[in-house]
Amino acid sequence: MDLSFVAIQALSGLASASSLFITACGLTLVFGVTRIVNFAHGSLYMVGAFTAATLVPWLLEFSFGPVSFWAGILLSAMIVGLLGVVIEVLLLRRIYGAPELFQLLATFGVVLVLQDLVVQVFGPQDILGPRAPGLRAPVEILGRRFPSYELVLIAAGPVVLGAVWWLLRRTRFGILVRAATQDRDMVAALGVNQALLFTGTLFLGAFLAGLGGALQIPRVAANTGMDLSIIAECFVVTVVGGMGSVPGAFLAALIIGQLQAFGILIFPKSTLIVVFLLMALVLAVRPSGFFGRPEILASGHAVGIVSRRPTPYGRMLAAIVLACLAALPLLGDAYLLKVATEILVFALFAFSLQLLIGVGGLVSFGHAAFFGLGAYGSALAVRWLGAPMEAALPAGLVLSGLGAALIGAFVVRLSGIYLAMMTLAAAQILYAVAFQWVEVTGGDNGIVGIWPSAWAAPRDAYYWLTLILTAATVFVLTRVIDSPFGYTLRAARDSESRAEAIGIAVRQQRWLAFVLAGAAAGIAGSLYAFSRGSVDPSLLGIPTSVDALTMLLLGGIQTIAGPLVGSAVLHTMRDQVMPVTALWRLVLGSSIIAMVLIFPRGLVGTIRYWREDRA
Amino acid sequence: MSLLSVQALSKAFGGVVAARNVSFQVERGEMLALIGPNGAGKSTVFNMIGGQLRPDGGSVSLNDKAITLASPGERFRLGIGRTFQVAQAFQSMTVGENVQMALISRSGENHSAWTPARDRHRAEARDLLELVGMHEAFERPCSELAYGDVKRVELAVALAGDPRLLLMDEPTAGMALRERAALMELTHSIATSRGIGVLFTEHDMDVVFGHASRILVLLRGEIIATGTPAEVRGNARVRQAYLGDLPLTAAAP
Numbered sequence: 069m070d071l072s073f074v075a076i077q078a079l080s081g082l083a084s085a086s087s088l089f090i091t092a093c094g095l096t097l098v099f100g101v102t103r104i105v106n107f108a109h110g111s112l113y114m115v116g117a118f119t120a121a122t123l124v125p126w127l128l129e130f131s132f133g134p135v136s137f138w139a140g141i142l143l144s145a146m147i148v149g150l151l152g153v154v155i156e157v158l159l160l161r162r163i164y165g166a167p168e169l170f171q172l173l174a175t176f177g178v179v180l181v182l183q184d185l186v187v188q189v190f191g192p193q194d195i196l197g198p199r200a201p202g203l204r205a206p207v208e209i210l211g212r213r214f215p216s217y218e219l220v221l222i223a224a225g226p227v228v229l230g231a232v233w234w235l236l237r238r239t240r241f242g243i244l245v246r247a248a249t250q251d252r253d254m255v256a257a258l259g260v261n262q263a264l265l266f267t268g269t270l271f272l273g274a275f276l277a278g279l280g281g282a283l284q285i286p287r288v289a290a291n292t293g294m295d296l297s298i299i300a301e302c303f304v305v306t307v308v309g310g311m312g313s314v315p316g317a318f319l320a321a322l323i324i325g326q327l328q329a330f331g332i333l334i335f336p337k338s339t340l341i342v343v344f345l346l347m348a349l350v351l352a353v354r355p356s357g358f359f360g361r362p363e364i365l366a367s368g369h370a371v372g373i374v375s376r377r378p379t380p381y382g383r384m385l386a387a388i389v390l391a392c393l394a395a396l397p398l399l400g401d402a403y404l405l406k407v408a409t410e411i412l413v414f415a416l417f418a419f420s421l422q423l424l425i426g427v428g429g430l431v432s433f434g435h436a437a438f439f440g441l442g443a444y445g446s447a448l449a450v451r452w453l454g455a456p457m458e459a460a461l462p463a464g465l466v467l468s469g470l471g472a473a474l475i476g477a478f479v480v481r482l483s484g485i486y487l488a489m490m491t492l493a494a495a496q497i498l499y500a501v502a503f504q505w506v507e508v509t510g511g512d513n514g515i516v517g518i519w520p521s522a523w524a525a526p527r528d529a530y531y532w533l534t535l536i537l538t539a540a541t542v543f544v545l546t547r548v549i550d551s552p553f554g555y556t557l558r559a560a561r562d563s564e565s566r567a568e569a570i571g572i573a574v575r576q577q578r579w580l581a582f583v584l585a586g587a588a589a590g591i592a593g594s595l596y597a598f599s600r601g602s603v604d605p606s607l608l609g610i611p612t613s614v615d616a617l618t619m620l621l622l623g624g625i626q627t628i629a630g631p632l633v634g635s636a637v638l639h640t641m642r643d644q645v646m647p648v649t650a651l652w653r654l655v656l657g658s659s660i661i662a663m664v665l666i667f668p669r670g671l672v673g674t675i676r677y678w679r680e681d682r683a
Numbered sequence: 684m685s686l687l688s689v690q691a692l693s694k695a696f697g698g699v700v701a702a703r704n705v706s707f708q709v710e711r712g713e714m715l716a717l718i719g720p721n722g723a724g725k726s727t728v729f730n731m732i733g734g735q736l737r738p739d740g741g742s743v744s745l746n747d748k749a750i751t752l753a754s755p756g757e758r759f760r761l762g763i764g765r766t767f768q769v770a771q772a773f774q775s776m777t778v779g780e781n782v783q784m785a786l787i788s789r790s791g792e793n794h795s796a797w798t799p800a801r802d803r804h805r806a807e808a809r810d811l812l813e814l815v816g817m818h819e820a821f822e823r824p825c826s827e828l829a830y831g832d833v834k835r836v837e838l839a840v841a842l843a844g845d846p847r848l849l850l851m852d853e854p855t856a857g858m859a860l861r862e863r864a865a866l867m868e869l870t871h872s873i874a875t876s877r878g879i880g881v882l883f884t885e886h887d888m889d890v891v892f893g894h895a896s897r898i899l900v901l902l903r904g905e906i907i908a909t910g911t912p913a914e915v916r917g918n919a920r921v922r923q924a925y926l927g928d929l930p931l932t933a934a935a936p
């Protein structure tokens with residue numbers, strides 16, 4: 069490795085750092101003012117790339133030259149900025165006061181909607197943009213060729229930093245943005261037009277996302293996977309830098325850019341892992357990132373299960389439902405059984421998340437990690453140890469429990485949005501491992517041939533097995549929720565300082581909750597692996613985590629039965645809607661948004677609310 | 684040997700010195716009032732004794748055992764109970780369950796994960812709530828209570844740990860006048876009968892001069908006077924700095 073090589077590597081690290089900073093800066097500004105972590109920020113970046121890749125060639129047709137190119141880039145960013153305004157006015161404005169879980173979910177709804185809309189508007193193919201006029205020839209640096217466009221990118225980061233700095237320090241708008249970031253009440257007291265400030269901030273944030281995306285067009289083709297990959301990186305940058313801090317984002321982006329550039333040399337396939345490990349490390353030492361302040365977090369806004377007197381109906385209803393479910397195979401409909409098995413598996417998955425969110429107030433955004441670990445634990449045991457199902461199921465349980473113990477140890481020190489981001493990052497690391505460690509996990513293709521033992525192979529037998537394990541786990545978890553242990557989790561959720569003052573070891577209890585919830589999710593994952601006969605990395609992906617969250621939201625976060633009902637409804641909906649439309653994500657995304665806006669109590673919660681209201 | 688001994692406690696937030704060289708003792712059965720204007724550092728001192736804040740310097744000991752760096756949980760087990768300036772209760776639980784939680788924790792049952800929490804220590808929780816006059820609300824959700832009632836529940840929760848030392852940060856803030864007198868009356872009698880030392884802050888001078896056996900005056904993080912109510916009332920520096928504009932006759936018991 070000679071000097072020129074190191075220099076080139078460092079330069080490309082700087083170029084990616086610049087792009088990353090420009091995008092993440094928008095996210096952190098929006099968070100600072102609105103306290104919303106905008107999941108759709110990555111989607112705005114994607115829209116920026118698609119818009120530019122379409123618009124710039126069209127402008128170059130008219131008059132070829134650098135002016136058209138750069139004007140096209142800026143115009144695309146403006147368009148995305150306006151899209152941000154639309155999102156603010158239609159959605160964000162209505163959820164500023166909502167619990168952060170709802171905010172994350174609603175903005176993820178926007179992610180889903182935009183995924184389908186982008187395909188509708190720009191078509192399903194990747195679009196490679198034109199190269200920048202005047203910057204086509206590479207320059208020579210220490211005897212090596214280096215793309216000159218990358219040099220422009222390297223300069224773009226500091227230029228944007230300077231511009232944002234000027235905006236924040238020298239304009240009235242900027243002063244208000246800083247004031248809002250530091251002290252919300254002050255802004256309200258100043259009596260400024262808050263709505264305008266928030267809309268303006270969204271324009272700026274979306275503009276930066278769009279700019280970040282548009283600047284990519286000569287480097288990478290605009291594609292429909294851009295949104296989730298960039299948002300994961302942006303989360304890391306903002307969390308490491310400290311939520312709301314622009315200089316923090318710049319520093320974090322610089323470090324991450326270099327880590328990626330040189331990480332490739334050490335772990336050729338796993339730059340993502342290096343990046344997320346950095347985040348884990350920084351948060352372990354500084355729970356609010358480089359320049360973040362703990363006070364900036366919204367506090368005391370957990371929603372969840374509340375005490376209610378046990379009713380005899382509850383048990384009776386559970387017994388009747390269980391009896392009906394047990395009798396389902398008598399109908400002799402194989403397809404129905406397949407769907408019912410999956411509903412049960414996801415019901416268990418969502419229910420295990422309820423222990424963390426509804427009971428503990430711990431907004432885990434990476435619950436797929438444990439589902440996937442359970443599935444992979446079983447699949448790996450079958451594939452590499454030749455284990456039969458009877459041994460592979462517990463193997464999944466053990467792997468997910470251990471994974472939860474490890475991840476939980478990092479996570480329980482954090483709170484609020486940092487916890488959500490950290491769990492998300494943990495799941496993304498595992499996703500990357502499953503995806504990139506091809507020799508062991510089969511990479512993208514996953515592992516196939518995971519079939520149940522002969523006695524459980526018939527559809528109805530496997531269904532019964534799933535029913536028994538699901539019912540038993542749910543029963544155990546409901547006992548735990550009502551037990552002193554479950555109550556200590558709720559106590560810590562309601563008031564951490566009160567809980568500590570009466571001798572509850574909050575972190576320890578939360579860690580145990582992670583292990584328990586992780587193991588339960590692992591059972592679901594293992595059951596899922598054997599029901600499908602295969603596993604693949606998507607089981608660990610963000611959409612899987614969001615599925616569980618959607619089911620919780622759909623059924624109701626304040627109720628114990630909520631996630632079970634939510635799973636049934638979501639699965640049935642998917643089963644009915646997906647075959648008739650290509651726009652499933654649009655439907656799902658809008659449903660999530662509608663739920664947050666109209667039915668935040670969820671189905672079970674709403675029904676109960678009506679009943680108690682009448683009583 | 685004093686119940687609580689605080690030696691040279693200091694704490695700064697950035698440039699703001701919230702406590703400087705604060706030293707005092709609390710004896711068993713004593714009602715010690717810590718007074719001072721807003722921002723004087725009273726809550727900061729409370730939080731360093733309760734374990735919510737780590738002091739920059741100095742030491743805290745309970746019954747001669749150093750607890751300067753102990754966690755709030757350890758302090759709870761050693762016999763420190765507290766209420767907070769902004770009442771902290773478990774809003775998702777019933778009034779009874781709030782007290783039951785403290786009893787569960789005291790009995791070392793935080794890890795039992797099978798039999799329901801709501802059936803545990805009910806009788807004892809009811810007795811404690813009766814003490815503060817909240818037993819009729821036993822099954823009511825805590826979130827429905829008036830703020831003054833939450834403060835009373837908080838007192839019951841603090842007493843559930845069977846404390847030797849009770850820290851009460853503005854226990855009567857947000858209460859009606861009559862309620863205030865009753866609550867302090869009650870605290871006073873509990874403290875005397877059980878030999879509990881009470882350290883409290885309070886803005887209502889009637890309450891302070893009516894119930895404190897001794898008073899500490901804190902100003903900008905420093906103790907500027909200490910003594911019996913009569914001594915403090917006569918202290919020129921205190922009157923100038925804090926009580927200055929209070930008509931003395933109105934504050935007299």
Ligand SMILES: Nc1ncnc2c1ncn2[C@@H]1O[C@H](COP(=O)(O)OP(=O)(O)O)[C@@H](O)[C@H]1O
Nearest residue numbers: 696699700701720721722723724725726727728
């Ligand atoms: N967590 C904190 N961070 C920064 N400053 C604080 C913090 N807590 C208290 N302070 C400051 O310390 C000083 C003392 O505050 P406090 O102890 O709450 O006073 P009191 O309870 O007497 O009203 C005040 O100037 C306050 O602004």
Ligand SMILES: [Mg+2]
Nearest residue numbers: 725726727768
């Ligand atoms: Mg105070």
